[in-house]
Amino acid sequence: MKQLKALILAAAALVAAQTFANTDAQNDKIRERIKPVGEVCVGAECGGAVVAASGPRSGEEVYNTACAACHGAGILGAPKNGDKAAWDDRLSKGMDQTLANAINGINAMPPKGNCATCSDDEILGAINYMSGR
Template identity: 45%
Template structure:
């Protein structure tokens, strides 16, 4: 066996290659329901580790005193067993806010879900489907 053949036989099973390009941003921010279904619901659907259970009006009523901004701040920074952004490191503040609004409104709240910001360059944002009641 020569050196090249030996090197090829003992190379790692996987390789990591870093490039200078950032990953492409998703086409549109996720809805609150999408974020809850993919991240937040893991704890908030069952009330894991003290998370206020979605639909538990009494548990959420206490949190409404902080207002939407206060609840979003807690979700962004984490609290107790909940890591920052609920563990969804790729979530934007808009997506977190939408998720908080979605869960809060399913639990007796009446917060307005924020719209996506208008795209840069003066283009109009695509129309969003109206929220379900």
């Protein structure tokens, strides 16, 4: 009985050794199959262009790049650019509150209208531009 157990263990060890003992060629084929398809790299260290800010953007620039999609058409109740009555209603709470709403988001508007790179002053400039102030 002991001999049979020893024989079974030896056979199992031999099978395991054969299973896990890949040749270099087999290992190379495996590495080729599981290698990454590509890489993502952003910035100067990857050879990409670095865009240097030339200073704060105007309210019109911020509006055109970040605000026009919703405020141009009045999507989901966004006050339209140049709609004095709609903006007067928003600004009746004061510019500080209107700016805080724009920075933090309100109703369907996400924080900073999804302009994560906009400074608070640039957001203020966009409000002033859209409200005609």
